Amino acid sequence: MAAIELEAVEKRFGEVRALAGVSLSIASGEFFTLLGPSGCGKTTLLRTLIGFEAVDAGSVSVGGRPMTQVPTSQRNMGMVFQSYALFPHMTVAENVAFGLKNRGVSAADCASRVAKILETVHLAGFGDRTPEQLSGGQQQRVGLARAMVIEPLVLLMDEPLSNLDAKLRVQLREEIRALQRETGITTLYVTHDQEEALAVSDRIAVMNQGQVQQVGTPWEIYHAPANAFVASFVGRINFVDAEHLDPGGAPGQIAIRPEDVEVSTEAHEDLGEDLSLRGATLSSTFTGPVVSYAVDCGPAGQVHAERHSPAAEALIPPGTEVFLRFPAAALARYDRATGRRL
């Protein structure tokens, strides 16, 4: 049975259609991520799910139970906030115990559950501190503990890591993922960081302008994008008009990821099904593991190609004539008007 079921959910703010008919079905125990550009409606979706916003149309159910008429306080969903939203006038332990007290859990039971969850999030011994005495990462661990201690039906997280620095973000996301696996709690996670989404999720829904563009595993989202938007939003990709690349073939746009483009200073032989273009390097950018080249292919536009960091002699200087090879297996065609995959 689906843990979370959304059907044709609509939400408007004045003229803005923040959710334009969203349907999703999230399985029990799944780590499900909403990914999309700023303003696409991720936060709104989460807020309608927990009841901070009422839906204009459509239905929301959790564990088979319709939620639309249930007030937030009775939905039994845990939420982790981007701004942490800890209660500044309470200690860490009081923050975590807040939800238990609302449920009438006995003081002794409460204390032991608080101690246990603080240990789980590596904050044993921090119970008497106030939130302002904690670092950002520690504060978000409290936020996580506070949301999980009530054993909610589902856990909602809205960009929980975006206020932390890059290293800590990676560390904490692994911890969150490990904790989720351990407890098996259904989790709906929001991020606009595609790498984060790919790294932690069981499945991802890519959203744009209030609509779900594609739902799939990280591998599907990256390697089999359903449309041009998903292809360009997740990872980097080159779009070339088919007429320049494959004059006799079907019209549309041909897409290929930079890491799949083979770049060489010599012309390719026996292309077979593969396609090719000629151009001149504009620039090369060295980022450690890879070198990426921007290649000017005349009327076909600019194409980016990446190579694993080569030896110094093999670096291609700007202004060099190069030959690009597009392996057939790595190509996808999209309709120019609708963006749909052909």
Add this chain to the structure above:
Amino acid sequence: MHRSPWTLVTALGFALVALLLVAPTLGVFQSSFYDASGERLSLGNYAELFGNGYYREALLNSVLVSLAGTLGACLLGVPLALLTTRFAIPGKRLLKTLAVLSLLSPPFIGAYAWILILGNNGFLRHWLSALGIDAPTIYGPLGIALVFALQFYPLVFLLTASGLSTVDRSLDEAAESLGATGASKLFRVTLPLVLPSLSAGALMAFMLALANFGTPMILGETFRVLPTLAYNKFTSEVDENPGLAATLCIVLILVSTGAILLQRWLASRRKVVARLTHRARVERLEGWRHWLATAACYGIVGWSTFPLGVIATYSFRKTSGPVFQPGFDLGNYRTVFHVVPTAVSNSVAFSFAAVSLIVVIGTLLGYVVSRQRSAATRVLDPLLMTAYTIPGIVLGIGFVMTFSRLPLPLLGGGLIMVLAYFIRRLPYTVRSSAAILEQVDPAIEEAATSLGASPVRAFGLVTLPLMVPGVVAGAILSWVTAINELSASIVLYEGHTVTMPISIYHCVVDGMYGAAAALSTLLIVATGVALFVVNSLVGVEEAVTP
């Protein structure tokens, strides 16, 4: 949406506004179209007001004396703001507290103090005439303007200072790099940048001066202004004319509304987006400049607190009848507790009752206005703010005109006084509660509901505790203004509901200067203690300027 208890609060807000602001104002408006008999509709009052030189002069007097007071307030407040924000002046906190003390103590006490200083029998007049100098009289327009200036300059000072401290230092430095220095920089860069806050302070000073009743009553003699004239027309037995009083009130409201619109226009023409990346720098002056600047600051603040000191000293002087005698004793305080004990107990009771109402309702409404945004609350906020434009005397007259027609047994009792204090101060509390809430992350409350707390429980356990310091500070200031209120209460009181400010006013008019001084000192001390508490809670500037 789920129906929430906040809808009820919003409805209560509208009911209060309707009953205590809209109805009285409409009552006054309606009465202004009735002739002296109160039976026939006419435009006669307006014709009389604008046709008769006597009333035209009162209108002109009101505007001129308030403008003069405002100008004086700027001349004192702006230099003080410039000096204290730009230079290291010792004891800034003390300066601020004393300035606020003179702002919050009732203006009629200042007026009365100046009678003791420069009145016909004033000690300074005696000293000066012993030196062969004939001191100018304190009675009349100049004296009134002086009292206004000394009373209201702290508003200009506090607002300008806060404006100055948000002016980016790099703008100042840019001006300097372009060759503007000294006075040219001051007038062409610095002051235009703080014009919005400076003019907001000046506007508040002007509105308070325009609405002020006690000072022109005590110092005016034959010099009439709109509030005193309205009071006379409304209460006098010889030439009572409620219709004309109402017309004077309407004109008063129009003038203050006009002032607000003018200031809005001025401030909007100079909209400065202050992006504070480089805080204004505080320089240390060297040598005589330092001492001169310090002396100027303490001179201004000392001048305004001097009258309060005079009152306190005189309250311990021996008196016989209206005359102060050499030597000190507690006779005046004995008189107070024998002659007007009800005034003291009434003042205490009414002000505490009003503050309790203000705290509860003001906090709830502040919450609704800032957190429960809807078409209704967007209207409620500006509606409440109209209370700013209604002078106390107008509200008092409006209450009488309205509640005498309604079948509510309000008039003549203590409740009407409480309601007057309540509605006059409510907008400040709503605003300050809303401002406190702006600094509390709304997600905190959402977190509480997501953890199973009902909306009411979330408000009580999470939001309210975070609001408490600000609310308490606001409540204390409300209490100060309530206990010092004169202009509405003087219209509404009856013998058994007399309050301390009213008693002081009567004592001054009747020449019981000793008792007046003792009562005034009690009010000043109460104000001072309250300020001290507020200061230790949140700092006074935050609390005084909305």
